[in-house]
Amino acid sequence: MTARCPHCGGSTDANAIVRRGKWSLGPSLTYFDGEQIALPRAQARVLYAIARANGEPVTHRDLPGMAASTLVNHIRALGRTFGDRMPVRILRNTGIVWDASA
DSSP, X not given: OOOBOTTXXXXXXXXXXXXXXXXXXXXXXXXXXXXXXXXXXXXXXXHXXXXXXXXXXXXXXXXXXXXXXXXXXXXXXXXXXXXXXXOEEEETTTEEEEOTTO
């Protein structure tokens, strides 16, 4: 049994599936509109952390063992993979957030 968040009712399990619009994400899996998207584990982990933050900015400090330059490289790679469907946006000097319109 997993504990539920008292605010949103979502699972507080560290590996719980996160759903954002047409996106379903886990620590190592990514689905868009029911179709699985194959991503390298590190990129899937970054995307999952951003989705799990629920609109709060994520920086490299929120991801253990990740340098700022590595996070930027992962975001660039995600941008190349998703193009117009890119589900995150960068807030300059703040962090990376899930784009609610995605």
